[in-house]
Amino acid sequence: MARLSLKSVKKRFGETEVIRGVDLGVEDGEFVVFVGPSGCGKSTLLRMIAGLETTTEGRIEIGGRDVTGEDPAKRGIAMVFQTYALYPHMTVATNMGFPLEMAKRPKDEIDRKVREAAKVLHLEQYLERKPRELSGGQRQRVAIGRAIVRQPGVFLFDEPLSNLDAELRVQMRIEIARLHSELNTTMIYVTHDQVEAMTLADKIVVLRAGSIEQVGAPLELYENPDNAFVAGFIGSPRMNFVPATVKSANGNVALVTAPQAGLAELTVTTRGAAPAAGSDVSIGIRPEHFVAADGADATLSGKITIVERLGGVSYAHAQLGNGDMLTVESRDAREFSTGVETSFGIRQSRVFLFDKQGRRV
């Protein structure tokens, strides 16, 4: 168990800066998830924590110890790879015992710890098998087992579930959550799947282009995003953004209008001082936050082009006057019909305002 802290950590490959000064503190026992689109540097950052990539600038501390230039094996971490990376010619038991064998632990201790880990992961009857004789989920459990036996201060997971099929992914997700609550060890988990991020994390770190966009608890990011990127990345289907203009501003209240989306006017409470009248902004509203048009604070209107009916919920995709698409969720499938100009109700408490640079205002 250990705290982890990153202090102005940077990584350059030649001229290209892929991690641009990351500061982050992870508490002991915390489950932190790095999310972001492909190429945002989340895996690179994890590999830097592991020591598989060198750190160009800055400082990495694990358990209060500076490990920036330390060998991976001496950092007190264990890593689970996306591709499992098992040793194919060794049995499950040898695979799991390998780190202890490298640490020159006595054989009976290795045996005992492998057995303990196998029990936790329900792998007892597979100990003598080779990885190729296991299913994908079992292989990933062996990889996790190999990490557990080391009793590391920090677990690092690099997209561990993305090679599994959908059903198995759900199972393993629950398994990992259970493991975290049992072991109570600091875990850092990289994924591009925001469902994994939302369900597993104590704290989500959203990365874009090598920088942290926002850090916070899952619901905090969902309910109070700092910018349009985070707002769009967290939540599924993604948030709708509708271009609008500020009609008038008064303290932290702005009156906005978007005539091409059928929005006459809407009062929005802003975080700080409202932007000046005449500013271009965009309103963000999540598909699940639309309400019935009657009794709503305001409405957006568009022509429904496609309706996706999933049973429990339905999604209407409507085209606004300016050509932008709007996604609206409803529990009632009969509410939507294709080709009809429809009004969708919104509540001002559920609306976010972003400036032209995408910053939340």
Next chain:
Amino acid sequence: MKRSWRQATALFGGLAAIAIIIGLPFWWVVTGSIKLPREIIQRQPTMFPHSFTLQHFEKLLQASDFPIYLLNSVIVALFSTAFTVLMALPAAYAFFRMEFPGRNTLYRTILLAYAFPGVVVLIPLYGLFAKVGLIDSPAALVIVNVALALPFSIWMMRSFLATVPREIEEAAVVDGAPTTTILVRILMPLIAPGIASVAIFAFISSWTEYLFASVLIVSDARRTIPVGFAGIIGQYQIDWGLLLAGATAAIVPVVILFALVGRWFVSGLTEGAVK
């Protein structure tokens, strides 16, 4: 895939033609070695032997120096193979994974050395070996064979190393394995087919090497098979039976090697490692 009979005929006809082209000389040598001398030199050659005799083999083993040549060849080939494999593996790994200044230049230079005809260095090497007293020594042949086989072996080994997923090595690094352990415990078992290929290549290169063996070895008792054979071909007459029997016997160690090492050519060794 379902083939029409035309395709099937063309396919098997083609394969048969290739098999005949490759197999015919061997058939000729092996069958020739058991024919009576009269049948070997008769005007009308026989595809299938009409006579059977082991007299050539008897002569080969009892009245010629062949057993000594064979032993010399085996010793030189085994040592050459061992040194080639032992040196190619770490060298290939260094070129493949480790970062050091001039890595690419050095790697290309090594490949260039392979393109260099051996005969060019024959005279200087002779002078060099003469100075250090290695003329007429099997060690000289081992050195030459290893030097000639290494560039290609390194290149071959490197491409086999490239088939091992990077994550397996990284996992081993995180697990605390030092480089030598990664090489011996993780990579070597995974590229066993590659090691076997390099071994066979090195063995056969040494087994068939004629030029250096004919120049660097002086005394008859230290000759290897290819040079020894040349002695059978006299100025005025050739004992064809003996020559063919010798050629047949010379194939045997190679066949044994393939049988032993061939078992390493198991496919799907890395299966189950990743994905």
